[in-house]
Amino acid sequence: MFGGCGLGLPSFSRRDSPRHGSDDTQKDPVLLVSGIGGSILNAKHKKNGSLLRVWVRILFSNYEFKKCLWSTYNPKSGSTETLNPDIDIVVPEDDFGLYSIDILDPAWWVKCLHVTDVYHFHDMINMLINCGYTKGTTLFGYGYDFRQSNRLDKAMNGLKMKLQTAYNASGGKKVNIISHSMGGLLVRCFMHLHKDVFENYVNRWITIATPFQGAPGCINDSFLTGLQFVYGFKSFFFVSRWTMHQLLVECPSLYEMLPNPKFNWKEQPSIQVWRKYTEGDESVKLEVYKSMECINLFNGALRNNELTYSGKSIALPFNLSILKWAAGTRQMLDIAQLPDSVDFYNIYGIAYDTPHNVW
Template identity: 75%
Template sequence: MLVKCGYKKGTTLFGYGYDFRQSNRIDKLMEGLKVKLETAYKASGNRKVTLITHSMGGLLVMCFMSLHKDVFSKFVNKWITIASPFQGAPGCINDSLLTGLQFVEGIASFFFVSRWTMHQLLVECPSIYEMLANPDFKWKKQPQIKVWRKQSNDGESSAKLETYGPVESISLFKEALRNNELDYNGNSIALPFNFAILDWAAGTRQIINNAQLPDGVSYYNIYGTSYDTPFDVSYGSETSPIEDLSEICHTMPKYSFVDGDGTVPAESAKADGFPAVERVGVPAEHRELLRDKTVFELIKKWLGVDQKMSKHSKSSRVADAPPNHHACV
């Protein structure tokens, strides 16, 4: 879409990739983005850059902006975010740490990475810990993990529903993952909940919470709506309760849903904390937003390429956009 609008790769159009498993603030990543911004700035004749980010890319840029505000201000004119989990993606991330992540369903799942294999990978990924629900955010309703536990009293068995919020869930992760291990070449490698990564992620969350939009940078936010998005996640049932918490890792979850893009709740994606020029909800799924016609129209409008606006989008905040600059990352 951007090429069709007249952008040229390597001159006015650049990409910056990242490893989704890594932390959003590792030095190599931050330094690489700094170099990329400067390269784009110089290649387009010292014109400031427009950043377009999707999903975790929004957290990456927020970390960069917080840690290198002067550099960000020097090279960036506009920043457009799409479907960023600014306050976390509670349902998907909580369950990723406990049972894994299933990207495809049905027969296709036999030809893709299994849920359990993804679990064994994600439990060691700093980015996953960094996308846990922000415990400092004032959620309309705090996300919870719910567990039906088996209770025994004088030989009688019953079920009790236990609930864990963003803070209490840490003790649940610790207990549920205490026996988790990976079999590799005949060897067993322990993969419990990683408190060193959790501490690192807490530092990342503080950096994100402290981020401020520099003066002179225009900010725009697109978030997905109209799709059931996991929020609370539940394990066991009243008729089939869980006795030992380590059993959770081998059970299938049940979700309660909120509005969002199927992955990131709209409440989280909207909560960037910045004075947005425009913040727009688009009815589309998380990845589908990247090829949605309404999203294209919005981006073209904000870039000054096309002033037409899709009548199907809804805007929660509108103001006049500043003069356009034509470099884009």
């Protein structure tokens, strides 16, 4: 788990919140929005409609991830498209959207192995139900294809429909949104692109560990070495860091969490690299790359990056087309304005310093 950009959510037990009664007429609807890696993804076969879970899964996770989720970016559409031409990547809508963000791998033996890293919104969903919320009336979830941009039309339209559904199902009550990590960026993009809809349907917006100005420590590391969600013996059952890396270099969502160059950072995000220049020479030199300088580092580090898919070599360098798209997303995030009628709560942790002392 990593703050501001991961699977992990705070664990809430039933004793954390008092029971307010079970009458739905007294409650505003709640919509839970997941972050990066926080939604189940299925591969849907185009010919026969069969479904295969590709994220999150434990058995054959690396194999199915490579076969179904590895993608390349289409600059015309602004989306990343799977390399497998026979499938579409879909998010299940079961249980009013809650299923896709609850337990990401419900296999019975996952619990036996204590692999609770895949229990995403599970504790919060149970807590809210214990407080009297009802699935489909006052409790809903929104999962989405987290490979994609936070401002892609498909994600925006899906969120719009979910807000309308929650509003209507609750008898015309405005919605309280609870978003986690990158989900907060998606909500903020929606707030900018559909401000009237946001104002009409949203009562409160509560966001947890959202990297509004970027997540430099996590994202810089992801571009250079990949991303790892679980450690220790659990990692043998999960997607490898390198396999995840080959996906992320083609994901607009990742580029949209690069550090905001216009933000007045208390301490400028940077990458420090010890480099050896001459073979056989044991001496090394420390190089420091600040926010914008990191682009040159990524370009150099990924210039020869490639993967093999169906017997073909596919080049995956640092993608400047995605970087351009992400710059447009950053502009939206910077100018988005919260409507006066909506209350906003930003929850973040201060128990641990981030790599750049940013909360």
